[in-house]
Amino acid sequence: MSTSTPGWVPRKRRGAELFLMTIAVTIAIFAYVSVGLGTSGTVPAGAFKLAAAVVVVAFATTFVVRKLAPYADPVLLPLVVCLNGLGLAMIYRIDQDCPNSIFCLGGNYEPLANAQLMWTGFGLVAFVGVLFVVTDHRLLQRFTYLAGLAAIVLLVLPLLPVIGENIRGARIWISIGPFSFQPGEAAKICLAIFFAGYLVRHKDALALAGRRILNIDLPRGRDLGPILAGWLISIGILVFQRDLGSSLLFFGLFVVMLYIATERPGWLVVGGGLFVVGAYFGYLRFGHVRTRFDAWLDPFGDPDANSQLISSLYGLAHGGLLGRGLGQGSPELTPFSFSDFIIGSMGEELGLAGLMAILLIYGLIVERGLRIALTCRDAFGKLLAAGLAVSFALQVFVVVGGVTRLIPLTGLTTPFLAQGGSSIVMNWAVMALLLRISDQTRRPAPEVSTIQSDEETQVVKLG
Amino acid sequence: MNKPIRNLAVACLVLFLALLVNVNYVQFVQADDLNSKEGNRRVNDEQFSRDRGPILVAGEPIALSVNSDDQYKYQRTYPKGELYAHVTGYFSYDYGRGPIDGNGDGPVEYAENAVLSGSDDRLFVNRVVDLLSNKQHAGGSVELTLDPLAQKTAAEGLAALGKKTTGAVAAINPQTGEILAMVSQPSYDPNQLASHDFAAVREAITALNDDEDKPLLNRATQQILPPGSTFKLVTAAAALENDVVDGPGDEVKGGRSLSFPGMTYQLVNENGSSCGGDPISFTRALSVSCNVSFGDLAGKIGQDDLAEQAAKFGFGADLLAGLPYNASHFTLDDEQLEPNLLAQSGIGQYNVAATPLQMAVVAGGIANHGEVMVPYLIKTVRSPSYTVLEQAEPKTFSQAMSRHNADILRDMMVDVVRSGTATSARINGVEVGGKTGTAQSTQDRPPYAWFVAFAPADDPAVAVAVVIESSDTARNEIAGGRLAGPIAKSVMEAVLSR
Numbered sequence: 001m002s003t004s005t006p007g008w009v010p011r012k013r014r015g016a017e018l019f020l021m022t023i024a025v026t027i028a029i030f031a032y033v034s035v036g037l038g039t040s041g042t043v044p045a046g047a048f049k050l051a052a053a054v055v056v057v058a059f060a061t062t063f064v065v066r067k068l069a070p071y072a073d074p075v076l077l078p079l080v081v082c083l084n085g086l087g088l089a090m091i092y093r094i095d096q097d098c099p100n101s102i103f104c105l106g107g108n109y110e111p112l113a114n115a116q117l118m119w120t121g122f123g124l125v126a127f128v129g130v131l132f133v134v135t136d137h138r139l140l141q142r143f144t145y146l147a148g149l150a151a152i153v154l155l156v157l158p159l160l161p162v163i164g165e166n167i168r169g170a171r172i173w174i175s176i177g178p179f180s181f182q183p184g185e186a187a188k189i190c191l192a193i194f195f196a197g198y199l200v201r202h203k204d205a206l207a208l209a210g211r212r213i214l215n216i217d218l219p220r221g222r223d224l225g226p227i228l229a230g231w232l233i234s235i236g237i238l239v240f241q242r243d244l245g246s247s248l249l250f251f252g253l254f255v256v257m258l259y260i261a262t263e264r265p266g267w268l269v270v271g272g273g274l275f276v277v278g279a280y281f282g283y284l285r286f287g288h289v290r291t292r293f294d295a296w297l298d299p300f301g302d303p304d305a306n307s308q309l310i311s312s313l314y315g316l317a318h319g320g321l322l323g324r325g326l327g328q329g330s331p332e333l334t335p336f337s338f339s340d341f342i343i344g345s346m347g348e349e350l351g352l353a354g355l356m357a358i359l360l361i362y363g364l365i366v367e368r369g370l371r372i373a374l375t376c377r378d379a380f381g382k383l384l385a386a387g388l389a390v391s392f393a394l395q396v397f398v399v400v401g402g403v404t405r406l407i408p409l410t411g412l413t414t415p416f417l418a419q420g421g422s423s424i425v426m427n428w429a430v431m432a433l434l435l436r437i438s439d440q441t442r443r444p445a446p447e448v449s450t451i452q453s454d455e456e457t458q459v460v461k462l463g
Numbered sequence: 464m465n466k467p468i469r470n471l472a473v474a475c476l477v478l479f480l481a482l483l484v485n486v487n488y489v490q491f492v493q494a495d496d497l498n499s500k501e502g503n504r505r506v507n508d509e510q511f512s513r514d515r516g517p518i519l520v521a522g523e524p525i526a527l528s529v530n531s532d533d534q535y536k537y538q539r540t541y542p543k544g545e546l547y548a549h550v551t552g553y554f555s556y557d558y559g560r561g562p563i564d565g566n567g568d569g570p571v572e573y574a575e576n577a578v579l580s581g582s583d584d585r586l587f588v589n590r591v592v593d594l595l596s597n598k599q600h601a602g603g604s605v606e607l608t609l610d611p612l613a614q615k616t617a618a619e620g621l622a623a624l625g626k627k628t629t630g631a632v633a634a635i636n637p638q639t640g641e642i643l644a645m646v647s648q649p650s651y652d653p654n655q656l657a658s659h660d661f662a663a664v665r666e667a668i669t670a671l672n673d674d675e676d677k678p679l680l681n682r683a684t685q686q687i688l689p690p691g692s693t694f695k696l697v698t699a700a701a702a703l704e705n706d707v708v709d710g711p712g713d714e715v716k717g718g719r720s721l722s723f724p725g726m727t728y729q730l731v732n733e734n735g736s737s738c739g740g741d742p743i744s745f746t747r748a749l750s751v752s753c754n755v756s757f758g759d760l761a762g763k764i765g766q767d768d769l770a771e772q773a774a775k776f777g778f779g780a781d782l783l784a785g786l787p788y789n790a791s792h793f794t795l796d797d798e799q800l801e802p803n804l805l806a807q808s809g810i811g812q813y814n815v816a817a818t819p820l821q822m823a824v825v826a827g828g829i830a831n832h833g834e835v836m837v838p839y840l841i842k843t844v845r846s847p848s849y850t851v852l853e854q855a856e857p858k859t860f861s862q863a864m865s866r867h868n869a870d871i872l873r874d875m876m877v878d879v880v881r882s883g884t885a886t887s888a889r890i891n892g893v894e895v896g897g898k899t900g901t902a903q904s905t906q907d908r909p910p911y912a913w914f915v916a917f918a919p920a921d922d923p924a925v926a927v928a929v930v931i932e933s934s935d936t937a938r939n940e941i942a943g944g945r946l947a948g949p950i951a952k953s954v955m956e957a958v959l960s961r
Contacts, residue, residue: 260467303502311504316489317497318505330505348505352490356483363479370472374465386468393475397482406485 013074014066018059020078025058028085031326035093038327038349044092054085061124068131069439076368076438079361080416080431084120084424086358087417090345091116093327094338101332103311112338112419119421123428130432137437141380144197151190154183155233159240172243184237184246185413185426188253188391189433195254196383199261203379207262230254231274235281244282244289245398245412251275253391260386261379296408308335312344312403316355323351339418340411343403358417359400366393372438381437388430507556511535511659516579516602516847518551518571520609526551526572531659539657545650546618549681550607550840553656558668562679564787570681571605571841574785578603578844578852585852603852606843608641610634613925616957620950621648624931630947631682633820634927634954637827637917639857640836643925643958645820647682649674684788687816688930691902692752693913694811696825696872699749701772702760703868708745711875716759717743723802730758730806733901749875750883752899754810761809766800769793769809775835775863776825782838782860783820791817811902819928822915824860827926829876830896830917833869835860877920885916887948890956894920899948909933914947918955925958927951 029051036044044050058081065072092113098104099111134140140147158164163174173180199206234251237243255271282289291305299306299313311334319329331337331345338345347355369389376382395412402409413423489497498506512535517524525547531538539554541547552570554560560573568574577583581590581602593600617632624630626649634644655667671679680686702708708715718741721730731754732738738753748756761769773793774780781788794800795814807813817825820838828835837858844853864872876896879885885897900913917926929947 256471260464260471263464263467300500313489313493314497314500314503314505316486317494318503318509320490320494330508333504347486347490352486355486355490359479359482359486363475366475366479367472370468370475373468379464382464382468386464386471390471390475393478397478400482401485404482404485404489406481 012070014062014070017062017065017074017077020075021058021062021081024078024082024085025055027082028089029054031086031089032092034326035089035096036327038325039093039096040327057121057124061127064128064131065435068128069435071442071444072435072439073368073372073442076365076431076435079365079368080428083358083361083416084123086346087342087414087419088113088116088120089326090331090342090349090417091338091419093349094331094345096327097330097332098338103333103335104337105335115421116419116424119424122421123425126425127428127432130429131436134433134436137381137384137433137440138378140193140384141197141200144194144201147190147197148194151187151194152233154187154190155237155241157183172241172246180421182413182420182422184243185422188246188249189388189426189430191250192253192257192384192387192391195257196380196387199257199383200379203261206258206267207264228274231271231278235278242286242288243411244292245395245410247278248275248398248410249391249394249412251278252394253387256390256394257383257387260373260383292408292410296405299405308341309403309405309409311335312337312341313405315344315348316404319348319351319355321352323347323349323354325349339413339420340399341403342414342417342419343400346417347404359396362393362396362400362415366390366396368438369434372434372441376437376441381440385434385437388434392430501559502557507559508535510580511556512537513580514601515539515554516581516604518547518575518579519604519606520547520614521611522606523611525607526554526653533659535659538659541653541657544652544654546614546646547609548650548653549647549683550609550645551653553653555656555664555668556659556661557664558656562787564685564789566781566787566789568785568787570787571607575605575841575844578605581847583852586846589846589848601847603844603846604849605841606845607840608636608643608842608855609645609840610643610958610961612957612960613644613954614646617644617646617929617950617954618648618650620929620953621646621931624946627933628931629676629682629933630929630931631686631819632927632929632950632954633683633818633823634925634958635820635823635827635836635838637831637836637923637926640827640838640860641842641857642820642838642840644927644954645681645683645840647680647686649676649678651678681787682930682932683819684783684786685818686930686932687789687791687818688911688932689813689815689902690811690817690822691900691911691913692754692811693822693825693898693900693915693928694815694817695749695752695757695809695900696829696876696898696915697773697776697778698757698761698764698769698809699745699872699875700776700829700864700868701764701769702745703871704772704864705764705768707760707763711744711746711871711878713745714742715745715748715756717741717748717753718755721755721758721806723806726803728803730754730803730810746875746878749898750879752879752884757810758806761805762802764809766794766805766808769805772863773815775861776828777821777835777860778817780860782818782824783840786840788820789818791821811900819930822913822928822930823926826876826896826898826915826917826928827923828860828863829869829872830920830923830926831869832866832873833862833864835863873917873920876917880916885914885948887945888914888916888952888955890918890952890959893918893955893959895952895955896920897948897951912946914951916948916951916955918959925955927954929954 033043095111095113098109157174158172172182172184234247237247258267295306299309326349329348331348334341366389373382373386398410399412399414401407413420415427515528518526525543526541528537528539552572554572560576561569563569579602581600590600613634621630630648632646635642651671656664658664717738719737738751770793778791778793793815804813808815837860839855842855846852877894880888880895880897884899888895888897895918897916902911912931915928917923929951931946
């Protein structure tokens with residue numbers, strides 16, 4: 001065999017994907033039916049049509065993957081479909097009770113499941129679109145600085161007058177006509193591309209060790225520029241947009257990718273130090289940061305102000321081990337039970353068992369993402385995949401940890417579960433990128449010599 | 464670049480493990496704690512959607528859950544409303560089960576919540592069976608000792624004195640301690656507070672809390688007032704027990720006033736009477752309720768022995784464990800009484816204060832040959848399938864007096880009703896013992912009218928205490944016998960008519 005071919009030839013495993021997809025779709029459809037049975041005792045009207053549509057769309061998607069990325073990771077897509085389906089079922093479930101609850105948008109709640117279904121459709125379009133347009137992830141490296149510029153523009157957009165919108169104290173929305181969008185979600189992808197491209201180019205300089213303190217090689221002072229820039233951007237988000245979660249996420253993404261690129265743990269130390277400084281600054285300077293922190297330490301100290309977190313905890317406790325069952329809990333008592341606190345709703349109705357299953361699905365997505373990064377053969381793809389996977393993990397940790405009071409609450413969306421168009425579309429795009437990288441990675445090397453095979457054929461014929 | 468990625472994979476694993484451990488902590492370890500927090504709407508909702516067990520009096524429910532067609536499956540109703548309000552308490556959404564007193568006790572809805580709601584440990588098997596058969600699990604029932612006719616009669620008696628009248632009636636069975644009647648006026652309608660119209664409930668509870676007459680207070684067990692002359696029974700018991708007097712015919716000091724060495728203060732009788740001479744017989748002293756006699760006796764008995772006698776009757780003790788009750792007291796803290804104050808205490812003034820239930824227990828103890836029974840309200844606790852979980856047994860609180868002395872005092876009380884100040888409690892054909900009381904509080908408010916009684920004397924079936932705190936009656940009209948006596952009489956008749 002030629003030395004250029006890998007020692008193993010990956011199988012496409014599209015059959016496995018189809019099998020897993022069947023399970024994922026079944027879970028989603030059963031969840032939807034279960035909501036109907038739990039709330040009104042009947043199978044929801046049109047369940048059959050919807051189920052048929054879901055089956056068609058899901059299997060069409062696997063077909064597209066089969067065509068566009070035949071060697072892509074077979075597990076990711078079913079995991080994501082399962083999460084997305086559960087999220088839709090939960091939003092549909094909350095639609096049943098929220099319109100009568102004063103805790104949902106102050107009593108002005110309109111059903112959201114249809115919109116979410118529509119956004120999921122857009123998400124699938126984005127997914128297919130990315131797979132179709134980005135035929136090789138290395139093409140993205142060409143757009144390193146463009147991506148960086150795009151990220152900054154996207155981040156600045158909500159601060160502009162007219163289109164920028166201040167919702168619940170955070171200025172992270174833009175609205176054009178009837179559509180509201182959180183550009184931060186798109187900025188995350190752009191930033192990951194930018195960081196990956198930038199770091200591939202500059203990693204050698206950044207990897208040069210400076211001083212060595214306590215067995216850790218700290219970077220040279222002059223190389224601190226990029227990390228300081230990343231830090232300042234994050235602080236800027238915190239200051240101008242008052243978005244603690246995104247600030248943390250972007251900075252974490254940057255530090256982690258820096259660490260991967262340079263293999264110098266010193267960057268983690270510097271990043272961690274800067275994070276502590278930023279967090280302390282935020283605590284001193286911003287009332288909302290301090291409120292969140294105090295609410296985390298002692299939510300019952302001020303039950304009126306922390307009623308949302310408390311209600312979420314009550315919901316989790318009420319759910320117990322096995323949950324109340326879909327449609328039989330009271331998620332409508334928690335404000336934003338359909339978006340920021342959807343994990344609380346899941347825990348209440350699906351119980352500890354269901355919530356742990358959801359966390360394991362998230363964990364598997366991260367694991368597949370990191371595995372793609374490990375097996376990827378080019379530095380850019382490695383960095384990009386690892387960056388996307390780790391930022392996904394960070395995001396899940398920050399939002400789930402916040403809702404379950406492991407860490408202070410910060411506003412980040414729960415990927416694929418929470419109601420919200422931008423989040424779902426962009427996360428589908430992220431999955432498309434990961435699948436594209438994995439397809440590239442697992443695909444057998446094309447330069448298998450045909451001459452060699454001819455010789456072999458001849459040998460066989462002669463024998 | 465694979466080493467950092469591997470390290471990060473481990474870091475992500477740690478993050479997810481932290482999340483998993485944390486949700487286990489919240490949903491499993493912390494869950495019970497969170498579920499029992501005040502104001503947890505989910506638990507409240509669940510309890511509102513549950514078939515809460517009834518509270519029964521003589522087999523009839525005084526609190527029960529009926530099907531409701533609004534957002535909750537059941538509506539808690541109190542068919543007799545105000546009549547049993549202080550016994551049942553209320554079951555409200557925003558205000559929980561209450562009212563809860565300063566000691567953390569509440570009425571039956573609160574005290575027996577575990578059984579009523581079905582969450583009691585003894586109902587575990589029922590819950591499992593209900594879970595398996597997919598039935599809503601129901602609560603157990605609580606049967607009370609109350610006598611419906613006595614309760615009704617007592618409430619009507621108080622109501623007949625006018626709406627402005629505040630007062631209470633407590634009646635017990637002296638031989639068992641069963642509480643037969645427990646009425647406090649003014650009362651409230653627990654149905655209002657159990658309503659699913661939460662705004663109306665909020666309004667109602669605010670009005671009740673702002674009401675000067677404190678309708679939520681159970682005056683029969685929570686309001687301690689100077690017992691006045693009814694406390695002379697305790698002083699008389701102490702005199703007999705400590706051999707200060709030996710029998711009803713013994714002579715005690717009478718006359719118009721009692722002086723104290725070195726003081727200008729004199730203890731006088733009601734309306735300046737002379738009690739019919741000096742000395743007078745012990746029987747007569749009780750019969751005319753002579754302040755001078757009992758003030759003098761208190762001095763001879765001494766503070767310690769008198770306090771001890773009061774304690775044997777239940778002063779200072781929580782007579783109604785688990786339910787709202789304020790202990791009666793003979794003195795405040797450990798004060799040492801000057802002779803004049805000891806004399807005043809001996810006639811139920813100064814810092815002596817007792818609940819109506821306490822005074823019913825005193826009368827009952829005397830009638831029951833000196834054996835004081837612990838009063839109780841909850842007779843039987845049953846599971847939803849009517850299995851008895853708990854059956855109350857009569858318990859002796861103390862032997863407050865010797866049988867001999869108790870019978871002497873009992874006969875003296877019978878004499879008070881036959882020919883003394885308590886004639887208003889006479890019942891044809893039944894030997895009734897009783898004692899009036901009129902306690903001064905401050906000059907600017909009317910005195911408290913007391914009446915304690917028992918019947919029949921030879922085989923006591925009921926002991927009752929009535930207190931009228933204030934009423935529309937003119938000040939000089941207020942005397943225990945006139946206002947409270949007829950109520951005590953009708954309550955006893957009600958019990959005896961069974």
